[in-house]
Amino acid sequence: MDAVSQLQRQFVEHATSLYREGYLDDQFTQLLKLQDESNPDFVVEVVSLFFEDSEKLLNNLATALQQESIDYKQVDAHVHQFKGSSSSIGAQRVKNVCVVFRNYCDEKNLDGCLVCLEQAKNEYLLVRNKLEALFNLEQQILQAGGSVPMMA
């Protein structure tokens, strides 16, 4: 099954690059391990939840930072949440931005916060695209009758 092998290879390459480039970390691998027969769509479900949650958080952050009088505690709460969820699924780069973001919140540094917000958005979009691509490949493999390679 050439098609399948090819897809599988692509899958592995893609996945590997995600780790290598720091988009994903070991926590993502943990998630993969959690998926089993009783919960076969676990990873996709969790990641979808993450996407939804992230978009909400990013919107909230944008709103909060646009206020005349900014409530940094609130901003910090959102960032904290974002940090928690991104770290839970292994979205490392997003999490890293959140760490820096929180520092700016502590300092009440608006410019810093705005920069971080942009970065967070970008990183989020990047990882989302990459994960979507990965899932796509996975789907294709399965549809072609192949099995999805296990990630180390």
Next chain:
Amino acid sequence: MTTGSSFGSGSLGCKQETGVPDQFPAGLRVLVVDDDVICLKILEQMLRRCSYHVTTCSQATAALNLLRERKGCFDVVLSDVHMPDMDGFKLLELVGLEMDLPVIMMSADGRTNLVLRGIRHGACDYLIKPIREEQLKNIWQHVIRKKWNENKEHEHSGSVDDKDRHKRGGDDNDYASSVNEGGDGILTSHKKKRHNNKEEDDGELETDEPGGSKKARVVWSVELHQQFVTAVNQLGIDKAVPKRILELMNVPGLTRENVASHLQKFRLYLKRLSGVAQQGGGPNSFCGSIDQNPKLASYARFEIQALAASGQIPPQTLVALHAELLGQPTANVGMPVLDHQPLMQPSKCGPVDHVMSYGQTLPSNVTKQVPQPAIEDVHSGLGAWHSNNMVGGYGQLGGQNWHNMLLGMLQSQSHQLQKQSITVQPSRLVVPSQSSNFQAVNNGVPVNQTTGFNNSTVINYAVGQRTERDVENQIGGQSSVSNISVKEMGEKQISFGESVHVLDQGSLRNLGFVGKKSSIPSRFAVYEAAESLTHNLNYGDNNGERRVKQEPNIEFLENSKAGAHRVSQNDLMSVFSD
């Protein structure tokens, strides 16, 4: 799953109201509370894979309702710290109080101060997100531990005579029975299990309740405390979390909560030490406490003199002690009783502060960083302190503690003091022994052990790490240390003169007490003379806890709610009272 309450895979029905599920740990009933739905989902899956029954809630209030409606249906609660509808710590407290379930906190924020808060509020453990499956596999241990501890308490509850007599809810109750036991004795606490809450200390009147309440108090004996300190030392004060400490200590029946509360106090103690060391502080509080007990004061004087004579106590400490004992407001007291004036240098307020702080709750002095060296000193001091006296109650703040410390110091210090860098650490009288590793002495107060000092009182100082391994009771050449069994006295009095039995662990060692047979005989004489006094020494029930009681009589023991237990605990604990 993400709505208020989702009943996860677990059966809604309660399997058992009591005890542990059948195929423990499989089937452990876990309630997870987290407003982050992603985390919630992940945790649920992880817990399911551990064969646990999982119920998830994304709102704390819903979780609380669920717990209330279905009491006995859950074994353990996992809760996030940051939640919009209720603070995780608040939930933690409520669950602990109302349902007495082990609660494990989680957060992406692992800062020490937060972890400490968690501990203070009674968390069994504190996990830092992202959480891995392996971490969850082990949570069942908290359930078991808690249950065992409660059972143990129930067993003991019947045996103690004066259970009933708790004056104050204090945790410390008693000591008792274990006097002669080795490390285990420590855990015999017949009374309720100590909750981390201070409230218990303050207000409850624990009237026995043998079987009733589940809150038994753990008596932090010298050995236990020593083990604690060792564990904390190994982990590093900043990294020491109750769970690990508990594992390292490996004491059956000891719960994470016990360790957590002890740790909390210990940390406070450390902070106080470092904080106090820098501040002049007012000795007043300590001083006041002694007023009430003239006998103690005079006894203390003897001690001070003895100590002073031995030259082992750093001037500052002595000053503090003295001030304390005499109820003098400042460290500058002239120390009338002391013959050795030079030793008592009135100038330092530092020691006094320490004294005070020791017994008291440390309010603001507490700094976050506890300098290691300070700790060490302290520990050593504590060690000595602890082992030395189990005086019935460390009466009001400080007073008794000091007394105890003095006694302890006398015993041990003769040789040791010189070697230590004596920094007057707030409550720890410098301990002669070279316990450099003291570290966590603060916490717990092993107090229950009384070292027989000339057959008399043994003051248990919180023992930090004892470096000296040979515990020989220097006191009067006695090699045994008697544990003060508070209960014997009826009201938690430390029975001095109880059969002395050696502190095996060398708790004395650390204190520097023992091992030196060459203790100064004359000192002992002092003690002997004062022995009768010591009987009444009630070192306050709380060393520093809020409840300092100022009772006019010398019955320290009465004052101290906890009797021996209190003593130690108070001493150390007072530091911790927060």
